[in-house]
Amino acid sequence: MEVETAPAESSRLNSPPRPTSAGRTTDLARDVMVKYGFIVVTVALIVWFALSEERFRQSSTIFSMLKFTSTVAIAGLGVTVTMVIGGLDLSVGAGAGLSVTLAAMTMVMWARSGGVAVIVVLLAGAAVGLVNALLIVMLKIPDLLATLGVMFVVQGLKLVPVDGQSVSSGMTLRDGTVARGSFSDGFLQIDRGKVGPVPYPVILFVVLTILVWIFLTRTKWGRIMYAIGANPEAARLAGVRVNLYKAAAYIISGVFAAVAGLILASRIRQGDISAGNSLLLDAVAVSLVGTSVLGLAKPNAWGTALGAVLVGIVITGLTIKGYSYYWQDVAKGAVVLVALVFSFTLSRRKARFVPAV
Amino acid sequence: MARDDKPGPDTGIQMDSISMAFGDNRVLRGVSLDLASSEVTALIGANGAGKSTLIKILAGVHTDYTGSITVDGVEHHIDSPQTARRLGIETVHQRIAEGIVPGLSVAENLLFEQITSGEVARFASLGRLLPRAREVASCLDLPWARSFLRTDVFEIAIADQQLLVLARALSRRPRLLILDEPTSALSAAEADRLFGVVRRLRDDGVAVLYVSHHLTEIDSLADRLFVLRDGRVHVQQRPPFDWNTAVKGMLGEQVVFEQEALQERRGADVVLRIAGIRLFPRAEPISFDVRSGEVTGFVGLLGAGKSELATGVIGASPFTTGSMTLLGRPYAPRRPADAIRRHVYFVPEDRASQAMLPGWSIASTTSLPFLSRFAPSGFIHRRREARHARSLIDDFDVLATSEQQSVDTLSGGNQQKVVVGRWMRGKPTALLLDEPFRGVDIGARREISHRVRDLAAGGAAVMLFASDIDEILEVADRIIVLTEGTIRSDLYTSETDRDQILADMSEVA
Numbered sequence: 001m002e003v004e005t006a007p008a009e010s011s012r013l014n015s016p017p018r019p020t021s022a023g024r025t026t027d028l029a030r031d032v033m034v035k036y037g038f039i040v041v042t043v044a045l046i047v048w049f050a051l052s053e054e055r056f057r058q059s060s061t062i063f064s065m066l067k068f069t070s071t072v073a074i075a076g077l078g079v080t081v082t083m084v085i086g087g088l089d090l091s092v093g094a095g096a097g098l099s100v101t102l103a104a105m106t107m108v109m110w111a112r113s114g115g116v117a118v119i120v121v122l123l124a125g126a127a128v129g130l131v132n133a134l135l136i137v138m139l140k141i142p143d144l145l146a147t148l149g150v151m152f153v154v155q156g157l158k159l160v161p162v163d164g165q166s167v168s169s170g171m172t173l174r175d176g177t178v179a180r181g182s183f184s185d186g187f188l189q190i191d192r193g194k195v196g197p198v199p200y201p202v203i204l205f206v207v208l209t210i211l212v213w214i215f216l217t218r219t220k221w222g223r224i225m226y227a228i229g230a231n232p233e234a235a236r237l238a239g240v241r242v243n244l245y246k247a248a249a250y251i252i253s254g255v256f257a258a259v260a261g262l263i264l265a266s267r268i269r270q271g272d273i274s275a276g277n278s279l280l281l282d283a284v285a286v287s288l289v290g291t292s293v294l295g296l297a298k299p300n301a302w303g304t305a306l307g308a309v310l311v312g313i314v315i316t317g318l319t320i321k322g323y324s325y326y327w328q329d330v331a332k333g334a335v336v337l338v339a340l341v342f343s344f345t346l347s348r349r350k351a352r353f354v355p356a357v
Numbered sequence: 358m359a360r361d362d363k364p365g366p367d368t369g370i371q372m373d374s375i376s377m378a379f380g381d382n383r384v385l386r387g388v389s390l391d392l393a394s395s396e397v398t399a400l401i402g403a404n405g406a407g408k409s410t411l412i413k414i415l416a417g418v419h420t421d422y423t424g425s426i427t428v429d430g431v432e433h434h435i436d437s438p439q440t441a442r443r444l445g446i447e448t449v450h451q452r453i454a455e456g457i458v459p460g461l462s463v464a465e466n467l468l469f470e471q472i473t474s475g476e477v478a479r480f481a482s483l484g485r486l487l488p489r490a491r492e493v494a495s496c497l498d499l500p501w502a503r504s505f506l507r508t509d510v511f512e513i514a515i516a517d518q519q520l521l522v523l524a525r526a527l528s529r530r531p532r533l534l535i536l537d538e539p540t541s542a543l544s545a546a547e548a549d550r551l552f553g554v555v556r557r558l559r560d561d562g563v564a565v566l567y568v569s570h571h572l573t574e575i576d577s578l579a580d581r582l583f584v585l586r587d588g589r590v591h592v593q594q595r596p597p598f599d600w601n602t603a604v605k606g607m608l609g610e611q612v613v614f615e616q617e618a619l620q621e622r623r624g625a626d627v628v629l630r631i632a633g634i635r636l637f638p639r640a641e642p643i644s645f646d647v648r649s650g651e652v653t654g655f656v657g658l659l660g661a662g663k664s665e666l667a668t669g670v671i672g673a674s675p676f677t678t679g680s681m682t683l684l685g686r687p688y689a690p691r692r693p694a695d696a697i698r699r700h701v702y703f704v705p706e707d708r709a710s711q712a713m714l715p716g717w718s719i720a721s722t723t724s725l726p727f728l729s730r731f732a733p734s735g736f737i738h739r740r741r742e743a744r745h746a747r748s749l750i751d752d753f754d755v756l757a758t759s760e761q762q763s764v765d766t767l768s769g770g771n772q773q774k775v776v777v778g779r780w781m782r783g784k785p786t787a788l789l790l791d792e793p794f795r796g797v798d799i800g801a802r803r804e805i806s807h808r809v810r811d812l813a814a815g816g817a818a819v820m821l822f823a824s825d826i827d828e829i830l831e832v833a834d835r836i837i838v839l840t841e842g843t844i845r846s847d848l849y850t851s852e853t854d855r856d857q858i859l860a861d862m863s864e865v866a
Contacts, residue, residue, distance in 0.1 A: 218736055218737060219732065219735045219736055219737065220728040220729065220731070220732035220735060220736075220737055221735065223721065223725075223728060223737060224725075224728065227714055227717075227725055230714040230715055230716065230717060231710070231713065231714045231715065233710060233711050234710075234711055234712050234713060234714055235714070235725070236673070236692070236693055237671075237673060237693050237703060237705055237711055237712065238693070238697075238712075238725045238726040239693050239694040239696075239697035239698075239726050240694070240725075241692070241694055298716075
């Protein structure tokens with residue numbers, strides 16, 4: 001049945017509301033707020049924490065905060081790439097958890113070097129991304145649902161070879177022998193190492209942010225991914241291989257989750273089976289926050305990085321101020337909601353990055 | 358709801374001076390229809406003529422109409438779907454999915470109203486439902502076995518779903534049955550069975566309102582024809598129908614703006630050869646050549662196969678039959694990217710949903726199909742991209758402040774200039790334009806027409822698809838009329854004229 005009110009609909013789309021002369025000042029104020037509001041809030045928070053808490057002013061606190069932020073931020077960068085193509089990867093937490101277990105298995109159970117562990121983990125991350133991609137692209141399962149399913153499968157599957165146990169050096173294996181291997185020193189340096197005062201994970205976080213930013217905004221591949229997110233049908237008719245790029249986005253996300261998992265494994269020094277569990281929600285949250293940071297109302301690398309830092313500042317600040325751990329989730333949720341108000345309510349750009357189920 | 362009273366000869370449903378507006382958009386402007394008992398009344402009209410609104414008023418969906426509706430001599434205001442049903446009005450909508458409940462069996466779907474009304478126990482076992490379900494199915498002589506009635510309704514063929522919905526409507530013994538494009542999902546044999554049912558219903562005294570784009574069906578079935586355009590009834594006829602007048606009434610006489618005499622050109626070299634392609638499963642295969650140097654216009658009513666032809670040639674929905682060659686070499690695009698690589702480009706019908714990227718700048722929209730040219734190493738050369746977009750803006754007189762302006766803020770005509778322009782600058786071998794003048798102002802329309810003709814003169818093949826004859830006459834050198842998936846005529850403009858084209862479009866097989 002044809003939609004006979006179509007002309008009215010299209011004319012609405014074709015002419016976005018124009019500011020009236022009376023509303024121009026308030027519109028300008030709104031634009032400024034949308035563009036810089038979040039940065040102002042962040043700076044205000046930093047100033048408040050720094051003035052009121054002596055410990056917050058120490059550079060070691062700052063770097064430790066950034067170090068803990070880096071895993072969330074790196075997983076969030078992967079989620080951001082999937083959000084750019086109009087999807088959302090819910091399997092990043094499970095992917096990172098898988099990485100922790102796999103890294104421990106490689107080094108502890110099979111007594112291989114840290115280098116081998118890194119390669120195994122990155123390949124496994126890419127494989128998880130590929131499975132997501134195949135489910136979404138070939139079997140046409142909606143992004144959210146496919147990655148939700150994969151999340152559960154990966155969470156469960158990683159427990160099979162380790163009999164549901166955390167892997168640590170000296171553990172007794174299935175055949176009764178004691179595990180020969182242990183986490184290599186080099187591998188432990190991933191989290192512990194520093195250049196001057198700057199921890200390796202923070203350097204990795206900044207470098208990956210810059211790389212993703214360049215990829216998304218300066219290369220044709222990133223541009224094409226944004227096109228798919230904006231209007232997949234128009235992109236396809238303009239010659240874009242939509243499925244190929246969707247698949248690439250999920251593979252990138254899988255690898256980023258694996259990198260986050262490597263840092264986690266190096267930090268906790270054992271194959272903790274619960275590692276990565278909280279990473280998913282944090283990574284999605286910072287990506288959502290990221291859409292509003294620079295007023296772009298679309299997923300972007302710097303936004304995600306700054307979003308992660310902002311969440312880190314809030315958490316650290318609250319902890320130093322002595323609030324209980326359960327206030328952390330309240331604060332995270334509040335930050336996300338405020339960010340979404342910026343993106344959806346205040347921004348005049350139409351925010352559209354949440355996949356339909 | 359069973360009714361025992363058989364309607365008399367002068368009964369039926371009369372709609373008198375029905376008007377309806379959505380905001381400022383007046384969709385119906387005083388429509389009077391007489392839907393007599395024992396008659397099949399056909400309603401035709403182009404998109405936006407008001408057919409759907411009219412049906413929805415009768416079905417009780419749109420209730421704030423003005424004018425009166427009389428059922429068997431008594432005036433009623435149809436204020437809800439329940440009222441419509443109580444008055445004996447049953448509607449079978451074009452979208453079958455709106456009529457069935459997924460997850461329930463065929464039997465439960467057949468008895469759905471009885472179940473929701475409590476007439477049949479909600480949790481009655483399937484076995485107890487089956488006899489009554491067969492009763493409903495028998496309204497349409499559906500030979501459905503018990504195992505079929507137990508099947509989940511989503512597992513049966515679309516044609517069977519359509520028959521199910523129809524059987525359910527018939528089981529309520531309607532006074533007026535509204536069928537909206539009922540054959541779109543049916544095979545020829547199933548359609549014939551449906552026609553038989555419709556004729557029998559008519560003989561039983563039911564009024565049938567038959568809405569369709571298929572003139573052939575109407576020609577064989579209808580006792581009366583109403584043609585709707587811009588919310589008014591423009592033509593009403595009794596058989597034998599004069600299809601020429603009917604289609605003219607449907608499309609209207611366009612206000613032809615002063616038009617420079619078109620210098621007809623005839624092309625020489627075959628660019629695209631199409632051989633043995635079926636546009637619809639039931640349609641005859643078609644074959645033709647598209648030559649460079651001339652603009653080939655394709656004209657036909659909705660459902661004639663224009664979109665199927667265009668999307669097939671550019672690989673958006675590839676043909677499954679026949680073959681194509683492009684410049685003498687085999688051409689079988691599986692996706693638009695394949696077509697673009699061979700310099701076959703496409704301006705889609707619905708700009709907003711198929712060409713525009715919300716929030717994108719003119720520059721990015723322009724470069725998207727040819728990004729590799731602007732990014733040989735992968736990195737986008739932004740200055741080159743901007744320069745390219747600026748020259749397009751100058752060249753096509755796009756009204757914009759800069760190449761970074763968002764396409765959302767451009768008028769329809771300027772958006773279309775950007776879309777058409779970006780393809781023209783990509784050295785097309787063939788350019789396909791589907792309804793390129795929709796939502797485009799006269800100025801932009803002229804500009805685009807000129808460019809399209811210049812492009813053809815420069816040696817490209819141009820295929821232009823439209824349902825508006827005047828748009829086609831404005832640009833095309835050669836006009837191919839499509840009806841129901843086949844080529845009705847293929848003539849140069851000097852060999853035909855508006856009336857002839859109208860006659861071809863409305864010719865009924």
